[in-house]
Structures are given as structure tokens and as C-alpha cells.
Amino acid sequence: MKEQILELLRQHSDKYMSGEELCKRFAVSRTAIWKHIKDLQEDGYQIEGVRNRGYRLLAVPDLVTGSEIRNGLQTRRFGQYVVDLKNTGSTNVIAAKLADEGEPEGTLVIADQQTGGKGRRGRAWYSPGGTGIWMSLILRPELPMAQAPQLTLVAAVAVSLALTEIVGQKAGIKWPNDILFEDRKVCGILTEMNMESEEINSVIVGIGVNVNQELHDFPLELQDRATSLRMVTGQRLQRAAAAQRILEQFEVLYDLFLREGGFAPIRELWKRQSVTIGKQVVAQTPRGVIKGIAVDIDEMGALVLRDEQGQVQKIYSADILLAPPV
Template sequence: MASTRDRIIALLSDHCNSYLSGQAISDQLNISRTAVWKQMKVLKQDGYLIEAIPNKGYRILSTPDKLSENTLRWGLETNWLGKSIYFHEKIDSTQTKANQLAQSGCEHGTVVLADRQEAGRGRMNRTWYSDHNDGIWMSIVLRPTVLPSQAAQFTLLMGTVLADVLTEKTGLSIKIKWPNDLFINDKKIAGILTEMQAEQDQIHYLVIGIGINVNQTTQQFDTAIRQKATSLREAAAQSFSKRDLIQSILHAFEIQYEQYNETGFSEIKKRWEKRGYKMNQHVTYQSGNTRSEGIIRGIGQDGALLLQDKDGEVHSLYSAEIDW
């Protein structure tokens, strides 16, 4: 059961645009007015900026930058995404936890976050270096009513959302590398991992995991990826609020997800192709035992990468190792 402190924060967060009287808090939480006053005093000591006006009540003006379920909920402008948030200071993997929650029936839009991951993973079970609190490690549970063959579209949807939000926050040009990475100046800034449980004609749930390098310095990157990765801090020469980024991403994703449900994938495809990494450039790639080459021409309606060969024929690529 949530503590009295957490319940007060949640209550104030739900009324962040209005005042809540001490009596109303007392009645809803079944505690005394004196207990409410004491809790407000403790919250102020913890870094919460709380306005108290006689005959009106209390209102949170700002929260500490430290992440928690309460600070993430406060000011989150979504209707359904992130209404259930599970935050961990340390966890093996948000993706693993989100899958467990999805299997146990958690609601659509559940979000799992962590300050640190001890076993973060990316596509094809590659290691994601995230055992520190300078990045965003987050997984989202979705229960879309589309066919399993359309699942890849959600990775591409998330890619466009991340690119738009990070461009807005940094002013930098963000490119999306098919199928699941974001790049700044030819270096990886973020990755997306989408996992699914489904039957032939029905998705039971999707878990979309994202990892974003936010405030790391170059020296903090593992030597294995130091030449290939960067962070927002390194690229923009300033630090960023993880809370602000997370809330902006969730807000933007909810809007784009609902637009996708109304209008389909075509608009996302256009937005992706405007940001596609090495669009209309020549690449070589390995698919199975075959090594080929072609020019990237975009993505298909099913999320496949479209490559034009030397004879002018366009092929759909669903899984391959591309030599970028």
C-alpha cells in the first residue's frame, strides 16, 4: 500500500492546475489536518515547491528533478499512457519487467522506468550499457487491435516520436536508422526494442522498450561503443531533464498512437522517410548467407526497408545486418 506521503503527492498531482484544501486532503486520505500540514512540511524539505493559500488550499508548483512514480505523474499531460507507472531505482531490465506485467494482465499504457539497468538489452540480445542513471530506460505496454504482421509499424512510430521530441529539445538533426536506432552525426543516441506476444490473428500485447543516452560524458561510455555512441549532453553541450524528456515522449507518443489508429501508417511512413538515415544512399547488407547491395528508398507499409538494386528493382528487406 502506498505511503501517506505518496498518496498526498498523487492527490496533488491529480489537481496540479487547481488548489486542494487541507480538509479535502484530510477527508480523502482519512488523516488529520495536522498530519496533512506535517506532510507538506516534509515535502518542502524534500524539494517540492508547494504553494499554500488560506481559504484555497495547497498546490504543487514544481517537483524535484529526481525520478519517481510521483514526480513523473505530476504534470504528465496524457489521457491513458503512463497512468500506471512502475519506477525502479535499479532493475535487471525494464523490458523484462514490462513483459511480466503484461503477462499478468496490466492495463494498456502501463509504463516501466528505471534509473539503472543491470541487464539492459537491445535487438538480437545485444547488451545495452545502462547501469547508470544518466540515461532514460523505459518500456511501454500496449494492447493494439491490429494484426501481428503490423507490429513492426510501432517500432517505426516510436522512432518518429523520439526523433521529433529530441530534435525539439536539442535543436539538433536526429536521423532514424532502420529498424530501431536514432543517430546524431553518425553516432547512436537511442535504441528501440519491440517485443510481442500474439496468436496468428491477434496481438495480446506489445512491449516497446527505449533507451536514450541523455547526460553521459564520452568517458562514461564503455570502450566497446565509445566511437559509435553519443549522448544528448555531448551533442548539444548541455544537460537535460530526464523527467521533462520522458513526459514529452509519452505525451507525443499518445497523440501519434491515436492518430495511427484513426488514419493508419501512411503519415508515419512519410515522417519516417523524412528522417531516414542514409536515405537514397548506397549500402551493403547481409541477409542470411547472401551479401547484397542497394540504395535505400524508404520503408513499405509493412515496415520493411525498401532497397533498390543495380537493375532498378525495389526489394523489401525485413531482417538483415546492414553495413552502415
């Protein structure tokens, strides 16, 4: 009922809702209403209570709850069902469990804080409380395995476009799917997939975005390569609003991609948002270091390099260091 009271206050934030009216609507006592209001205030909602007039919502806190994510969200599936957690090990782990249990496409797991946030290649992802978007989305595309790598590119393009819109400045994609502002990482994407024979069973797209950190909030070893939306814009942002833009952009591109022949536009968008293509790169692959100029990505998501001997090489899995154009 607390959430329903919040919804009512949201809808009528231009006026006061009388305690009496709230009592009637929910068929409970004044004291019950008052307790829920007090609860909401403790969550950080600024609710004014004026004798003989009632309650009014003045300001919402920066929370990543289901209520804040769903409020005004312009999607049909993505984020319409939210599992919100104050603190968890890894939202990808929770989402994978829910996917196994049959939760539908679009189910979102979001946490205020992760204690075991996962990055690529077994690395940790620093996910302190109150400052970032740490979320994982369940997808169930009807796609053959061969197209699975394209899905990771769709996610990168969606986040890059959403962050570009929020900040008003290009959020560049660094292959395979880091998002950068001014050569510093603002977002990482970890895609985990479950395949059965030649078909995709479920995909978990984990998205971590640094939102309200300041430089000194990052561990020392990250301070020369991490950034946040706040550091780029100079302003605090509501995390839920940023998460909404990402979900909305992602759903649009995902639906476009699933319609036949959708990969060509995604690939073009990826290249346009990329800060990798055209750069001299050093690729640390499991089979050694390859240097060259990044010239393209192929349909499998591989980075295409022209190496120092003029040979074309495809990189499927690597850590990439970028250098300025030669």
C-alpha cells in the same frame, strides 16, 4: 502520503504551506509531516522549511519516478499508470510480465538503472543509473498480425519527433529503429510482441535514451558511436520531462495510426525523419551481405534497396552500416 505532500507542495510552489495546514489536510501530527519532508529531501527535493511560515518546494531532482512522470503529463493513457523501479534487470521483462497479468494499455515501467538492459538481437543495452531513460510501455492495439511491423515504425517516428523537439535539431532514424544525432546513437527501441493467431495480444515498446551521459561515461567500445542529449545540447536535462515528451508524441501518433488508414502519414513521417533513405548502405542480413542504395520502406517495415546490379531488394532483418551518398 509522501507523494501527496509532494503534490501539494508542487501546486503551491509560489508560497509556503504551513505545517499546520499539512497536518490538518492529512490528519496526522507535525512530526509525521516533518518525517515525510525529510524523506523527500533525502530523495533530492529541495524543500525550504521556515519557522512560522512553513514549507516550500524550491527545486525538483532529476528523478524518473511515477510522481515526476505523471506531473503535468499531457496524455490520456500512456504513462498514466507507472511502475517505477530504482534498479531492475530489464524493464521489458517486467512489462511483459505485467502484460501477461492483464495490465492495461499505457502502463509504463521505468527504471533508474537496468542491470540487464536488452538491445536488438540479444545484445546488451548499457543502462547505468541516474543518466538515462530506460522505460517500457505496454500497448494492446486491435490490429491484425500483418500490421504489426508498422507499429515499430510508429514508435521510431514518435521518439524521433520528440527528441527533435527537445534538442531543436533533427533526430534521424536509422533503419529499423535507432535514433541518431550526428551519426551517433542516442536511443534504441526494442519492440516485443505477443500474437495469438492472426491478432496482436500485447506489445512491449522498450525505449532507451541516453540523456545526461558525457562521453567518458560510456564504455570505451561505445565512445565512437554513442551520444546523449547532454552531449548534443551541452546541457543537463530532466529525464522525466524528456520521457513525458516521448509519451505524449507517441500517444498522438499511435492514435492516429489506429484510426483507419493511419499508416500512410506514419510512413511519410518515417521517411522524412530517416537518415537511411538515399544513403549507400551495407546490410548484414542472416543470408549474407547486401550493398545498395536505400530507396524506400514498404508497408511491412522492410527497407527497400537498389543493389549494385540495379535490382530492387527488400531487407526485413539486418544490421545496417550507413555510408554517405555516392
